[in-house]
Structure formats: C-alpha cells, structure tokens
Amino acid sequence: MQTSIPAARAGRLDAFGTTIFAEMSALALATGSINLGQGFPDTDGPAWVLEAAVQAIRSGRGNQYPPGVGIPELRRAVAAHQQDWYGLVFDPEAEVLITVGATEAIAAAILGLTNPGDEVITFEPYYDSYAACIALAGADRRVVTLRPDGGRWTFDPDELRAAVTSRTRLILLNSPHNPTGTVLTESELAVVAELAREHDLIVVSDEVYEHLVFDGRHIPMATLPGMADRTVTISSAGKTFSVTGWKVGWACARPALLNRVRAVKQFLTYVGSGPFQHAIASALTAPAEYYQSVAAQLQVQRDTLTDGLIALGFTTLVPQATYFATVDVGPGAERWCRALPERAGVVAIPSRVFYDSDIDRYVRFAFCKQVDVLTDALRRLGKLPS
Numbered sequence: 126m127q128t129s130i131p132a133a134r135a136g137r138l139d140a141f142g143t144t145i146f147a148e149m150s151a152l153a154l155a156t157g158s159i160n161l162g163q164g165f166p167d168t169d170g171p172a173w174v175l176e177a178a179v180q181a182i183r184s185g186r187g188n189q190y191p192p193g194v195g196i197p198e199l200r201r202a203v204a205a206h207q208q209d210w211y212g213l214v215f216d217p218e219a220e221v222l223i224t225v226g227a228t229e230a231i232a233a234a235i236l237g238l239t240n241p242g243d244e245v246i247t248f249e250p251y252y253d254s255y256a257a258c259i260a261l262a263g264a265d266r267r268v269v270t271l272r273p274d275g276g277r278w279t280f281d282p283d284e285l286r287a288a289v290t291s292r293t294r295l296i297l298l299n300s301p302h303n304p305t306g307t308v309l310t311e312s313e314l315a316v317v318a319e320l321a322r323e324h325d326l327i328v329v330s331d332e333v334y335e336h337l338v339f340d341g342r343h344i345p346m347a348t349l350p351g352m353a354d355r356t357v358t359i360s361s362a363g364k365t366f367s368v369t370g371w372k373v374g375w376a377c378a379r380p381a382l383l384n385r386v387r388a389v390k391q392f393l394t395y396v397g398s399g400p401f402q403h404a405i406a407s408a409l410t411a412p413a414e415y416y417q418s419v420a421a422q423l424q425v426q427r428d429t430l431t432d433g434l435i436a437l438g439f440t441t442l443v444p445q446a447t448y449f450a451t452v453d454v455g456p457g458a459e460r461w462c463r464a465l466p467e468r469a470g471v472v473a474i475p476s477r478v479f480y481d482s483d484i485d486r487y488v489r490f491a492f493c494k495q496v497d498v499l500t501d502a503l504r505r506l507g508k509l510p511s
C-alpha cells in the first residue's frame with residue numbers, strides 16, 4: 126500500500142525561512158568564530174535578580190500557573206515603573222498585561238489589532254519578528270526607510286506621511302531602535318503622533334531598549350499629547366536586566382486596546398513563567414543608579430567596538446542606544462558578512478535581512494559582549510586584507 130505525506134498548506138510564512146540569528150549562530154559555532162551576531166549579553170544579570178528567581182522557585186511562588194494577565198506584584202511593579210520614570214499612569218488591574226517577552230506582546234498586539242488586508246507601517250531596517258507577525262495577521266506591511274543623516278539614522282517625515290493610506294491601521298514603532306541605535310527625538314515622535322491622531326491610527330511602541338541609552342533621552346510615545354489613548358507600549362526585562370532567556374515582557378494600554386491584545390495572548394501561551402515574574406517584580410524596584418550603571422557599562426562596550434572599528438577604517442555611526450552598531454561595508458554586504466567567519470573568525474548579521482528594499486551595504490555588530498571579547502574580535506578584523 127502506498128502511503129503519502131500530507132502536503133503542507135499554510136502559506137502565510139512561506140517567505141520566512143530559519144531566522145538569520147539561528148543560521149549565523151550555527152556558523153559561529155562551526156567555525157569557532159566570535160559571535161557578534163545575536164544580541165544577547167555574555168554576562169548574566171545581577172546576582173540579586175538571579176537569586177530572587179531561585180528564591181521564588183524554592184518558596185513555591187509561581188511554580189503553578191500564575192494568573193493569565195500576570196502576577197499582581199509584577200503588574201503593580203510595571204505600573205510603578207511607568208509612573209516613576211515617565212509620569213505615565215496605568216491601572217495595574219486593567220491596563221498592564223504580562224507577556225512571554227516583548228516578542229509575544231508584539232505578536233498579540235498585531236494579531237489583536239489588525240484585520241487581514243489592513244496596512245501596518247514600520248521603519249526599515251526592522252526587527253525581524255515584525256514582518257513575520259504582520260504576515261501571520263494577514264496584514265500588509267509598508268516600510269519607511271531610516272537613513273544616516275547628521276551622524277544618526279532618521280526618517281523623512283514626508284515619506285512617512287506618504288505611506289499612510291485609507292487601509293492603514295497601525296504604526297509599529299521601535300525607539301530606541303534596533304539595529305540602527307537611533308533614539309527618536311521629541312519632534313520625530315511628534316510627526317508619528319500627529320499622523321496617528323489625524324488618521325485615527327494605533328501606535329504599537331516597542332521600547333525594550335528604554336534603559337540602554339547613551340546619548341539622547343528615551344521618550345515613550347504614550348507621553349505625547351493625545352497618544353496615551355491610542356498607544357500600546359511594550360517592553361521587557363531581558364535587555365534591562367541582562368536576562369534575555371527569561372522572556373518576561375509586558376504591554377501597557379487603555380483597556381479598549383489592551384483587551385484585544387489579551388484576547389490573543391491567552392491563546393498563544395496563556396501565561397508566562399511564574400517564578401521569573403516574581404523575580405522581575407523585585408528587579409523593577411531597583412534604584413535609578415542600577416539602571417544608570419547598566420547603560421554606563423554598556424557604553425564602555427559600545428565605545429570599545431565603535432572606536433576600534435573606526436580606527437580600522439570601517440565606516441560606522443556611533444549608536445545612541447541599544448546593543449548594536451551598523452557598519453557600512455559598501456555593496457555586497459550580505460556576501461561579505463557570510464564570508465566573514467571564514468576570513469576573520471567573526472560573526473555579524475547582514476542587515477539586508479532587516480529590509481524590504483534592496484539595500485545591501487550594511488552589517489550589524491552586537492557590542493553587548495565583554496570588553497576583551499570585543500578587543501579580540503577587533504584584532505581579528507584588523508587582519509582582514511583591505
């Protein structure tokens with residue numbers, strides 16, 4: 126008897142293969158390269174944060190399903206954080222949702238707030254999950270390109286205005302921005318806010334790098350006039366506390382929006398990991414000096430990498446925030462990047478994968494690595510024949 130294998134039918138993600146991060150991390154391993162590809166720190170978060178998770182497990186806090194919206198302690202801690210840092214007021218009962226990292230919050234927001242055929246505007250280069258989530262929702266993506274201008278990456282307000290159509294439903298914003306390291310200014314944010322108010326759009330604002338800012342100041346979109354009612358603010362603990370493997374994130378919004386996000390989230394994962402929620406509830410009460418020390422330490426790493434790259438003759442802008450520096454290697458950057466592990470023993474990410482446009486001259490390096498690792502990578506890059 127002949128058996129057949131059923132043909133796969135779901136085409137929504139046909140254009141998406143294995144993520145570039147898995148591919149390049151495997152290449153790093155196979156070639157013994159220094160991995161400046163994926164953005165995770167090579168040092169753990171502070172001992173007291175790690176200990177809080179151990180204590181939660183030992184004392185039986187969160188070992189069974191926590192509430193679907195997240196434990197009350199963490200929802201209160203997130204609300205207090207938004208109030209203390211930005212003067213934003215969210216009701217921890219109705220306006221804060223705990224998610225499995227910012228990644229789940231982004232997915233649930235896009236799935237919950239768009240219909241098939243709606244358009245979502247985002248800036249390119251973009252975080253890779255944005256394109257996949259928009260596709261999963263059956264929505265259409267429209268991109269506005271960020272370009273180097275005056276020493277940082279920014280957008281042309283006219284291009285953003287021109288991207289809005291009668292089908293636009295949502296603007297997916299990310300500031301501080303991965304991969305360019307740009308922190309949008311108040312006037313840049315005001316352009317986005319004005320369009321959102323004028324065309325009755327929702328803004329989903331991914332702010333996971335809110336505390337990793339070296340130059341400039343992070344301004345949450347929800348603090349702009351009229352925007353608290355039409356913004357879903359998303360962040361997570363992974364970057365701020367150097368625990369990217371814990372996957373504790375959150376979304377804050379008025380109930381009319383947040384209820385839609387929650388409706389999706391409950392069927393994606395139902396709940397996120399309990400003990401880690403307890404640990405992050407205490408971590409968020411850290412004094413301002415803790416947050417400042419994280420940025421100060423990372424700034425040393427940024428300077429090590431960017432000063433080193435510039436000294437070697439690479440063209441790079443000094444990022445204002447985040448884990449990443451983008452290098453302009455000229456046309457053919459993807460090929461250059463794929464050959465780099467063999468040629469130099471260093472892995473980076475070809476930024477082409479973050480673009481819809483045919484832009485292939487940039488490479489993203491992560492600097493959230495120990496200074497001696499960065500120095501070693503620079504030494505290796507210095508041996509490249511020019």
Ligand SMILES: *Cc1c(COP(=O)(O)O)cnc(C)c1O
Pocket residue numbers: 225226227228229252299303331333360361362363369372373374
């Ligand atoms: C790392 C990252 C995320 C994912 O955050 P998690 O909390 O790990 O899910 C989302 N957006 C951007 C821009 C990121 O760089």
